[in-house]
Every structure is written in C-alpha cells, then in structure tokens.
Amino acid sequence: MTDQELYLKSIQYRIKLLKYIKMAGAGHTGGSLSCVDILNVLYNRILNVTPETFNHPERDRYIQSKGHSVEALYVVLADRGFFPEKELETFYGYGSDFTGHPTRKVQGIEHNTGGLGHGLAFSVGVALGGKLDRAAYRVFTLLGDGELAEGSNWESLMAAAHYHLDNLCVMIDRNTLQITGHTEDVCGLEPLAQKLEAFGGEVRMVDGHNITALAEVLGMLPFTQGKPSIVIAKTIKGKGVSFMENDPKWHHGVPDDEQYEQAQKELETRLAEIRP
Amino acid sequence: MSFTPGAELGRANQEVFAETLLTLAKADKNILVVTSDSRGSGKLMPYADAVPEQLIEVGIAEQNLVGVAAGLASTGKTVFAVSPASFLTARALEQIKNDVCYSDQPVKLIGISAGVSYGALGSTHHAIHDIAVLRAIHNITIIVPADNLETTEAVKSAAQISHPVYIRFGKRPVPHLHPSGTPFKVGKALRIRDGRDLAFIATGETVTPALKAAEEMEQSGYSCRVISMHTIKPLDTETVIRAAEECRAVMTVEEHHTSGGLGEACAAILMQANMSAPFQIVGIPDEYTMTGNQLEIFRHYGLTARGLARTAKALLKDS
Numbered sequence: 247m248t249d250q251e252l253y254l255k256s257i258q259y260r261i262k263l264l265k266y267i268k269m270a271g272a273g274h275t276g277g278s279l280s281c282v283d284i285l286n287v288l289y290n291r292i293l294n295v296t297p298e299t300f301n302h303p304e305r306d307r308y309i310q311s312k313g314h315s316v317e318a319l320y321v322v323l324a325d326r327g328f329f330p331e332k333e334l335e336t337f338y339g340y341g342s343d344f345t346g347h348p349t350r351k352v353q354g355i356e357h358n359t360g361g362l363g364h365g366l367a368f369s370v371g372v373a374l375g376g377k378l379d380r381a382a383y384r385v386f387t388l389l390g391d392g393e394l395a396e397g398s399n400w401e402s403l404m405a406a407a408h409y410h411l412d413n414l415c416v417m418i419d420r421n422t423l424q425i426t427g428h429t430e431d432v433c434g435l436e437p438l439a440q441k442l443e444a445f446g447g448e449v450r451m452v453d454g455h456n457i458t459a460l461a462e463v464l465g466m467l468p469f470t471q472g473k474p475s476i477v478i479a480k481t482i483k484g485k486g487v488s489f490m491e492n493d494p495k496w497h498h499g500v501p502d503d504e505q506y507e508q509a510q511k512e513l514e515t516r517l518a519e520i521r522p
Numbered sequence: 523m524s525f526t527p528g529a530e531l532g533r534a535n536q537e538v539f540a541e542t543l544l545t546l547a548k549a550d551k552n553i554l555v556v557t558s559d560s561r562g563s564g565k566l567m568p569y570a571d572a573v574p575e576q577l578i579e580v581g582i583a584e585q586n587l588v589g590v591a592a593g594l595a596s597t598g599k600t601v602f603a604v605s606p607a608s609f610l611t612a613r614a615l616e617q618i619k620n621d622v623c624y625s626d627q628p629v630k631l632i633g634i635s636a637g638v639s640y641g642a643l644g645s646t647h648h649a650i651h652d653i654a655v656l657r658a659i660h661n662i663t664i665i666v667p668a669d670n671l672e673t674t675e676a677v678k679s680a681a682q683i684s685h686p687v688y689i690r691f692g693k694r695p696v697p698h699l700h701p702s703g704t705p706f707k708v709g710k711a712l713r714i715r716d717g718r719d720l721a722f723i724a725t726g727e728t729v730t731p732a733l734k735a736a737e738e739m740e741q742s743g744y745s746c747r748v749i750s751m752h753t754i755k756p757l758d759t760e761t762v763i764r765a766a767e768e769c770r771a772v773m774t775v776e777e778h779h780t781s782g783g784l785g786e787a788c789a790a791i792l793m794q795a796n797m798s799a800p801f802q803i804v805g806i807p808d809e810y811t812m813t814g815n816q817l818e819i820f821r822h823y824g825l826t827a828r829g830l831a832r833t834a835k836a837l838l839k840d841s
Binding site for chain 1: 554575578580581583585586588589590591592593594595596597598599616617620621624625626
C-alpha cells in the first residue's frame with residue numbers, strides 16, 4: 247500500500263471512528279484521533295498479522311495499553327477484515343462485544359486493556375516468551391503519555407532493558423494532553439526521552455501524523471540490537487478536526503449534531519483534497 | 523501400617539511446593555517461574571540452580587511480575603508467578619484482576635509466606651486479605667493447602683488447569699493430615715475425621731489446630747468432624763451443607779481476616795440454603811494484628827487447639 251493510500255485511509259478512519267462515537271453517544275474521541283495514524287501504519291505496513299494468521303505463533307503482536315482509544319483500533323481492525331464493520335454499530339451497546347475498552351472477545355485483539363499501566367508489562371512477557379522460544383515475532387505496544395505516570399511502566403521498562411528485548415517496540419502517543427489538562431501541568435513527564443534512554447531504551451522521535459516518517463522509523467526496528475525500541479510519536483489530540491485539536495475537553499467529548507456535521511465536513515473536504 | 527492424622531510432622535508447604543515444581547519443570551521445559559526477588563523465601567534456590575533457564579527474575583516489582591507472567595502465559599508457557607502473598611495480592615491486585623483473570627491468562631499465582639507466617643514482621647507482611655479480595659474476582663481458583671500432600675496435589679493440579687489459579691503457602695513445617703495416596707480433587711473438600719456434634723471447616727495451616735481441638739473435645743465427650751476445605755473457590759457447597767445437616771453446630775477456622783474469607787463464604791451458603799445450625803467464624807478479627815510469631819498470633823486469637831475447643835464448647839452449650 248502506498249503512502250498516498252495510507253493518507254487516505256487515515257482520513258477515512260477518522261470519519262468512521264467519529265461516526266461510531268456519535269452513534270454510541272460515547273467514546274474517547276481526542277486520543278483516538280491522535281493515535282489512528284500510528285495504528286494505520288502498524289496494521290497496513292508493519293505488522294505481519296491478518297485475520298487468517300491471528301492465532302499463528304509467529305504473528306507480530308500489538309497490545310494497546312491506552313485501551314480507551316479503542317475506537318481507532320476497532321475501525322482499523324474492521325478495515326483489515328477482522329470482523330464486519332457493521333458490528334461496530336453495537337459499540338457501547340447492551341450485550342455488545344465491542345465495549346469501551348479492548349477485549350479478546352473481539353477478533354484481532356490480543357489482550358484486555360483499559361486500566362492504565364498494564365499493557366507494557368504484558369508486552370514484556372510476550373516479548374520474553376518470544377526470546378525464550380527463539381521466535382521471530384515482534385511485540386508492539388502503544389502507551390498514552392498521561393499513562394506514563396503509572397509507576398508500573400517504569401518497572402516494565404527496567405525488565406525490558408534487563409532482558410535485552412529488542413523484539414519489543416514501545417510507542418508513546420505524545421499528544422501532551424490528558425483528561426485534566428497538559429501533561430506538564432498535571433505531573434510533568436519531561437525530559438521524557440532522556441528518562442526513557444536512562445531506563446535502557448533506544449528512543450526515536452517522530453511526527454505521529456506523518457505516515458512516511460512513521461513507516462520509516464517503524465521499518466528500522468530494532469533501533470539497536472539488544473535494546474527495546476521506543477518511539478515517541480509527537481501527536482495532536484483531536485487531530486484532523488479543527489475545533490477538537492489540542493483541547494482536553496475532547497478527551498471523551500462526544501460531538502453534538504452540529505459539531506458532528508462540521509467535523510465530517512472538514513474530514514470529507516480534506517479527503518477530497520488529497521484524493522488523486 | 524496405620525496412619526494417624528496430625529501425628530507426624532512433615533515439611534513446610536512452601537518447600538514441598540518448590541520441590542514439586544522442580545520435578546514438574548524438569549519434565550516440562552514449558553514450565554516457567556517468575557519471581558520478584560523472592561526465590562529465597564519461595565525455597566526456589568534448588569529450582570534456580572537446577573533449571574536456571576526456567577526462572578525469570580523481575581526484581582522487587584510485583585505489578586510487573588504479574589503483567590509479565592500474563593504475557594508469558596499468552597505465549598503458551600505454564601507460568602508460576604511466585605511472590606509473598608501480601609504483596610502479590612495487594613500491590614498487584616489490578617494486574618491479577620485485569621491481566622490474569624479478566625484476560626483469562628492461565629497464570630498460577632503463588633502466594634508464599636501467607637497468612638501471618640511472617641509473624642512479628644508485622645501487618646505490612648501479613649496476607650489476611652488475600653482470600654477476600656480474590657473471592658470477589660471472577661475466574662480464579664483459590665487453593666489453601668493444609669499439608670504436604672494437599673500442597674503437592676494442588677501444585678500438580680494447578681499446572682493442568684487452563685485458567686487462573688491462586689495458591690497460598692506458609693513457612694512453618696506442618697503435620698501430615700492424609701495418608702499417602704489420598705485422592706485430591708480441586709473443589710472437593712477432604713474429611714479428616716468424622717463426628718456429629720460439631721463440624722470444624724478449616725483451611726490451610728489452621729486445619730491442624732482444628733484437628734487437635736476435635737481430639738481434645740472427644741475427651742469431653744463431644745464428637746467432632748474435621749474438614750480440610752483446601753479449595754475456597756469454587757467452594758464445596760455440598761460438604762458445607764452436609765456438615766450443617768449432620769452436625770449440631772458448624773465452626774469455620776482460617777488464618778485470614780474474619781471478613782470475606784472461608785467463614786463468610788460458608789455462612790452465605792448456609793443462610794441461602796435456609797440452614798440455621800449454630801455457626802461461628804474464627805479467624806483474625808478486624809483490628810491491628812497483635813505482634814508475635816505465627817503461633818503466638820494463633821494463640822492470641824484463639825486459633826490453637828485449646829482456643830478452638832473453648833469456642834466450640836461455648837457454641838454447643840449455647841445451642
């Protein structure tokens with residue numbers, strides 16, 4: 247798939263995830279919009295996993311630690327054929343498998359997440375298992391930046407470095423906003439890259455909305471033999487919808503009818519602009 | 523040769539656990555132990571020496587311990603996560619709830635030095651909350667072995683169970699309670715002694731004092747049943763109900779807070795079955811635990827043979 251096609255998908259994914267959030271009347275809008283380009287590149291370019299190979303022991307694994315951005319994951323998995331997109335109409339509904347955080351009831355999801363600070367430890371375990379089995383698969387996990395205040399992450403980073411898990415790629419959706427406000431006002435993370443380096447990771451910074459740059463950096467794994475790779479993806483919370491960008495109220499804000507119409511109009515316009 | 527329950531001292535269940543696991547691990551390279559700087563207290567040094575490639579050390583980091591164990595289990599490994607019961611089930615409770623139970627990863631959580639095993643080290647090190655918190659989490663089997671046989675069988679069973687399991691052990695040598703070859707089944711209590719006046723339903727290291735109490739009661743003319751309720755979840759409801767049907771009174775005994783443990787589990791079963799036998803829960807009450815070694819703490823809270831016999835007689839007199 248060309249970069250151009252991926253750019254188109256990124257906008258289509260945004261249109262869809264807003265549609266299902268609007269339909270459900272709930273969801274984590276801002277964070278889904280900030281991480282959807284990362285998921286796009288992962289599932290359409292990097293991961294060797296398909297619905298057919300999902301139970302194969304050699305498949306690459308993706309574990310979404312920031313489970314609340316599940317809408318982005320659902321629309322990407324549906325697009326990749328893990329389940330019919332129509333099932334997303336049940337999102338958030340009574341009896342649905344499509345809950346507000348990922349669960350293994352949904353085909354394509356590796357691990358139940360939602361409580362923050364869990365995905366990395368699990369990923370370290372999966373990566374360790376891969377090393378023990380001398381398997382070739384890689385493990386990718388996506389963390390929110392606000393989530394990094396959970397101390398468990400730092401325990402897991404220590405273990406990842408200690409066991410030289412170069413089959414592990416930790417991606418951070420660095421949109422700088424969490425539910426209360428700016429990460430540096432809530433409980434400062436910076437200097438983040440230095441902290442992650444000090445914990446034994448090999449860190450790369452990337453524009454988390456630049457498909458070409460994301461594909462390039464994720465194509466260079468591992469960054470250093472014997473070390474976990476860490477990607478700080480600089481992103482914009484609410485990316486793609488002008489009035490949602492960089493505003494923490496859209497963390498789990500749901501657009502009203504007028505806002506929804508405007509958002510979709512903006513995205514459709516952008517789609518028309520870049521369509522060949 | 524006749525076997526007398528409680529007559530011969532065995533080894534610490536923790537040691538028997540480590541030895542059983544080593545035997546299993548030698549035969550199955552897929553078995554892994556994950557520890558949090560706890561191989562020494564878990565009696566796992568011989569294991570670490572014999573099969574070093576089957577032990578993962580994560581340092582003093584229980585949350586990571588449980589998360590990593592869940593991740594390893596997802597790759598098909600048979601994982602035993604070993605850590606002091608107090609830290610394992612409190613510090614890492616959310617990992618147990620989400621990454622193990624909710625995600626149905628078949629991790630075997632091993633709580634070592636459980637109950638008040640750590641004695642005078644104090645409340646930070648006591649695990650008298652573990653059964654209560656884990657009972658309220660879906661999809662976990664809880665086993666509290668009383669003697670070496672139950673320990674060996676529980677560990678072997680856990681290795682075969684494809685869902686989460688929690689087993690807790692103490693540090694002190696315990697007497698043999700069952701003749702070798704006694705069939706052990708998870709979820710099915712073992713009756714050690716029969717009687718009709720009062721049934722002691724005990725678990726873990728309090729089964730022995732319950733048995734001794736029953737022997738003491740016999741001298742006063744009471745016949746007491748003693749049940750080792752090694753599996754707390756799923757609970758053997760049939761045995762609990764039968765005890766209340768066939769005996770005049772029922773007493774539960776546990777090295778655990780009186781809230782949320784075996785006693786309240788039994789009480790709920792009996793109440794809902796409209797059973798009204800005189801009933802008493804004996805455990806650690808809701809207070810700052812008295813300083814002392816395990817035996818002194820047992821004595822302070824009436825968890826010794828004498829204390830249990832006294833409570834049992836009072837219960838029978840009142841009824």
